[in-house]
Amino acid sequence: MNDRNVVIAGAAGEGIQTIGDVVATSFLAHGYPVFLTQEFESRIRGGNSSTTLRIGSAPHNAPRRDADVLLALNRVSQQHYAPQLREGGILISPEVFAFRDLAKEHGGSERYANAVAAGALCAATGMPVAVLERRLRETFAGHGEEVAAANARAAQAGYDQALGRLGERAERPLPPRTHRYAFASAHDAIALGAAAAECRFMAAYPMSPSTHLITTFARHPELGVFAEQAEDEIAAIHMGLGASAAGARAMTATSGGGFALMVEAVSLAGMIETPIVIVLAQRPGPATGLPTRTAQEDLLFAIRAGHGEAPRAVLAPSDPQDALRAAIRAFDLADRYQIPVIVLTDQYLADSRFALPPVELPDAIPGPQLADPASIERYARYRLTDDGVSPRLALGQSEHLVCLDSDEHTEQGHITEDLDTVRPAMVEKRLEKGRRLKGEIAPPSRNAVDDADLVLVGWGSTKGAIDEAVSILRDSGRRVGALHFTELWPLPAMEFSETARYWTAEGNATGQLAQLLRMEYGVETEGRIGRYDGRPLDAATILEALS
Amino acid sequence: MNDRNVVIAGAAGEGIQTIGDVVATSFLAHGYPVFLTQEFESRIRGGNSSTTLRIGSAPHNAPRRDADVLLALNRVSQQHYAPQLREGGILISPEVFAFRDLAKEHGGSERYANAVAAGALCAATGMPVAVLERRLRETFAGHGEEVAAANARAAQAGYDQALGRLGERAERPLPPRTHRYAFASAHDAIALGAAAAECRFMAAYPMSPSTHLITTFARHPELGVFAEQAEDEIAAIHMGLGASAAGARAMTATSGGGFALMVEAVSLAGMIETPIVIVLAQRPGPATGLPTRTAQEDLLFAIRAGHGEAPRAVLAPSDPQDALRAAIRAFDLADRYQIPVIVLTDQYLADSRFALPPVELPDAIPGPQLADPASIERYARYRLTDDGVSPRLALGQSEHLVCLDSDEHTEQGHITEDLDTVRPAMVEKRLEKGRRLKGEIAPPSRNAVDDADLVLVGWGSTKGAIDEAVSILRDSGRRVGALHFTELWPLPAMEFSETARYWTAEGNATGQLAQLLRMEYGVETEGRIGRYDGRPLDAATILEALS
């Protein structure tokens, strides 16, 4: 089937998520990949929200702006989203379909209107209604046979009416396929990656779009992560550092405003050399900004956050598969270098579900790196070593007493005022860790770069959109390629071709990656493509900027 | 007289500050400039602290490492500071002078030992003891005639004994001069600059080395600044933003750790477009670091602090004269652009007193910039304008209602979810302010740059040290010059000569200015000179690095 973009729009609380879920899983169960994105306002009822399904024969894990099909559950949504519907696209809405009447007639109650709408959507997209009916039965299994049956009848009625009304424009029923896809969000993946990396402790304060992470651990105790809702973000990260100092791998998650409150503790982690993983799920700022939307505005902030100078790592995964890897890597880097590691995601990564080949755990998952107390004669927490990394014992791990101190300290961890020897040695020790870290940072991924005269450079969640733009431009004969960074600090040593022109593409207005490239590599970018309206960067934005 | 560096060393609480003060003011009263620096530990009693007086015929407002004269009040201090005494330098200490015995004999009590020591110091430095005696009388005027007289006798005794002991090595008595010098710290100047700029409100939480600022306002109500000690730094800056929104010019002051806690509010100030001046008095980090020492480690942090994207200004004055100007300018920029302005100082600037020509207020001091309510028909706090600056009315200023909102907002200040029009317009509005601001940022000052083949580039408090290095290198025939930034963000458009080689010199280990220059100007620095042991950068460090 062709790439089809289906927008399901309605008010918060009207049920678009459920419709999106049952239709998406219908496609998946039928062997077709679905990429699901969500857009909603910062309110609990009303307003304009949407779930978008991008469906095709092969996965298109990238946002598309225009809709082939628009299902609008109410008039306001219809008006709001109609401009997105491409010419000739299909509109399904109460204006053209009597959802409620059909629901009453076939289901016995208006509350089956969404099932009618889902049925109509299937007619428009070539989804056999029987597949949808089974999904509805699964979804409402807990509500008794009558409810399940009513849903099924309502869906069938919607399907039938739409088939009739759409006539030629209805999609022909798709044949079933045997393709299997994993369907998950990047935050689902981070939670599993953390658990796989033996994270034992998470404290966080609720904040969109990060809350799903702590919720996952609380919902699934079998993942082995103790989860605590802190009184504020400051408490959250200090609890994490305490747990980490006592040997438990620990993390927290938040968004920009909450991260801003954690900044002092990021500096502390650098000083006491205690690992901590911080997921910073970005949303548009400044301040409260657009709490439920997406952005990539916190890159330079994350890199520089904290007073004083100490190393850190900043990672920015691009999809769920990559996020699983990034989570495991974050804990490993944090642990081996005894530093804070920040994982940058965003609302788009957090709330979208990607269709991927079934995801597998890496073979080797490095676990905690505490030293062996038996091998130590006389312990000093901040022992000076060649690589700057001191053997780490946890508080309470053994009879060796461990002293952690936020002041500048001696090798034993005690407050020092020795400026001639101890202070410079400790500064250099910490910075040496950063130099070593830099040596093992992954270079950007390369997509058709070798013969490219124009190279798009991106980071994090925009990979799908950029790769899509590259393939469209290649198809039109342009020699375009892409470099994509998912490990952003420290940046690895690398060469940029002198002949290619570079354009950055990112979800902000000031070209933060472009600034970083200039600072680290001296590369001049010819152009900076930025999207900063709260929606994810898409291929169309890139193509417009380049045309 | 030649440049003389006099170190007065002792334990905290032993009285070195008083000795430093009376000797310094003796020189000033005698017509000679003094540059006074202080070094102390993070404790209240004991340890090693020192006050250093750099004295000469002309001001040398820059730190010098080696001592011509060392007065050590106890054995531990003597050992600690002896390595600083240059060969042939004069040591005055209990080991060589019986301070206490003389004090008992001539003052009647050991508590006049410091007066004896001060007298001895005068003999070593060519200060007529009568001048010192008058300073002692002034200082102890409140303690009764007997105490004053005993101090004077003790000083005379110390002077006499030292004259005898030192013989040839005693400095010949200096002739009195009529030169007048102002003697003050950069934080003294910032307080006065703020008051002159009609700052009305300051809230702060105590933190070295910033506490002197709020203390000045509390001590001097005639400066007209309401001063409140907040429960934490977060409260401090939010109180300031509240007061500012209600029309009162407002500021806060802190050090790196406290600033880290204010970062979320910096972002808020950017979003609600409410002016606030933040003095960030730097000290070595990370974390608690060295609380009473100096550093320049928070430049890039200050520039990037806060989630989301909104303009700010970052200033870094180089001495008290410049700090007076910077404070006035900070309030003016904050007010005209409705942004947060960060003034970077450090422990060295805060705790050192400079000898300067008498300081005068600038002729024109721009005052608050609130709009005239009578001129407004229908008020909208965030009215879109060409330059991005909306007419600002204060809360409660008039019958026009003012609505400030930390969410993305409409022109009226109400929460918006309009992504197509309002959000992009508001982002561009805020960024346009930044572009205009950039246009009026001062270029770096130039010292012998035109014919230089090697240019030292510095910022903030290191100007004295760098200029001293330049003049020493010029004297030795090298074509060295200096560029010095005191306005660091946004950076002004400027050209760097292709032929000169650039070296940065700053108080940190990672070359933060060098990184910034590369990012903003694409300039490659040939070398990066950094001092990060907690002491101020001095000319000697620069000369060593260049040799």
Place this chain on the structure above:
Amino acid sequence: MTTPERDLAVENQWCPGCPNYGILAALKRALERLDLPPHRVCLVSGIGQAAKLPHYVDAHVFNGLHGRAIPAAIGIQVANPEMTTIVTSGDGDLYGEGGNHLLHAFRRNPNLTVIVHNNRIYALTKGQASPTTPLGERTRLQFDGVDVDPAQMLATAIVHNCTFVARGFAGDLDGLAAILERAIAHRGLSLVDVIQPCITWGSHPVDWYRERVFAVPEDHDPTQRDAAIRLALDAPDRFAIGVLYETEPRPTFATAYRKRVGSGPLAWMPRIGRAAIETHLAAWVVDPEGKEPTKEKG
């Protein structure tokens, strides 16, 4: 200059039927009864569902950050004591993220009214426990039930001698309006915790609360600390509504300062003037003795 014509076509974002509408109506009524014109009122809030309230009232608005309404309001109140400044925000905002500010506000006693929309939940973030969610209640994050005790902020206010401490019920417009009127008129910090059932995420409907609220007994003496604390301590299912504690106003924040400078807005106080600064600048200068020719030459 026209009379304030406020863009009150702001769409309300609360769920239909939410008791927040009751608080909004009660507040409007109290402001009317007190005859406070819109431009003499400033509403301050943090972030949350409750914190959207200021956008729906004809008044000045400072809608700041989550948890930070109190210090912003203190700054506003100090800068302009002629406005009536009212904080209206959520239980998570004021008792959770902002707990330290409220605690220290009890000490300062600024002339503010603090209205806490206590829905015992984080509503805007979709249903996590707030500091007042009762023990054992299941939420969308505490799946096995909340396992820490609720915060007792009314009792904490009382032990700090906060001179007006009340509990209201959003389902009782008349009663709440009357409490708010008294609270706003009271000099010093007035704390009003309003039971505001969340009909979307909360565990109980409004009627469940309606059945469990009771008026503060007639014979309750609101100057008696022990009795007030007893009424204040949240039983999870019994709610004394009314003024729990009220004593003689104590000096409000910045009283000493205001005695010195008068009561006007700081922004329009007379300029300090160059002279005051120049005196300080002059004091930096150490006059050389050599200038005074009578002095000996040391």
Place this chain on the structure above:
Amino acid sequence: MTTPERDLAVENQWCPGCPNYGILAALKRALERLDLPPHRVCLVSGIGQAAKLPHYVDAHVFNGLHGRAIPAAIGIQVANPEMTTIVTSGDGDLYGEGGNHLLHAFRRNPNLTVIVHNNRIYALTKGQASPTTPLGERTRLQFDGVDVDPAQMLATAIVHNCTFVARGFAGDLDGLAAILERAIAHRGLSLVDVIQPCITWGSHPVDWYRERVFAVPEDHDPTQRDAAIRLALDAPDRFAIGVLYETEPRPTFATAYRKRVGSGPLAWMPRIGRAAIETHLAAWVVDPEGKEPTKEKG
């Protein structure tokens, strides 16, 4: 592995004669009496003069940031409940910058002892008011005297049913050691506010306090809230010393969790294992119906 040989040649940075030495001595004695070996004890502090104490004791140390000792200690305690974790820090640290954490710690009731060195001043920063400085007292920042009321954290603890609330006096080694011994042995959060006159910045010498402390009356029933609050509320010049409030321990923080996983340190719990994760990864996959050949062809 040798027995812990700790670098106790750490120079003490306190002023000679400071009552902090009394707290140090009392704590050491209490730890000895409880027979707690050094490696089973973790001392946690923030920043300030008081907060330097952990460096002077033979134990594990987490000397974190100003105001943040409590959450760090909670993290440590959850991660390793087998250690005895004790917070020892200043009044500014715990009641000022860290006030919110203490407030919410009362709710959580972690098994911690919190020792507050209450010198009624910010000593390390050279003499500004702390949250407990009495009204009217002049400091090096409050030149005309403090004009806000002191924080009442003991009373706040009591209204939150903190099950062990005591006041000690640093000038009474025996008495303080006895209180600390009980506090450390108590299960749940124990709060001990220790009167610790600052002889450098404080307004009164140690003897002034010595004359004004009195033992909690023999007939005081520490389970009685009202009476405990009366003793707790700081009169500026009368200090009841002893255990003010003590009730049956209530469940400590993370009890439910620990029931499930046992009491060992989190770091040494058995690995979750790949299987648990793989189950979740497998649940991401939607199996195509088409794989099951019996199913109809839609």
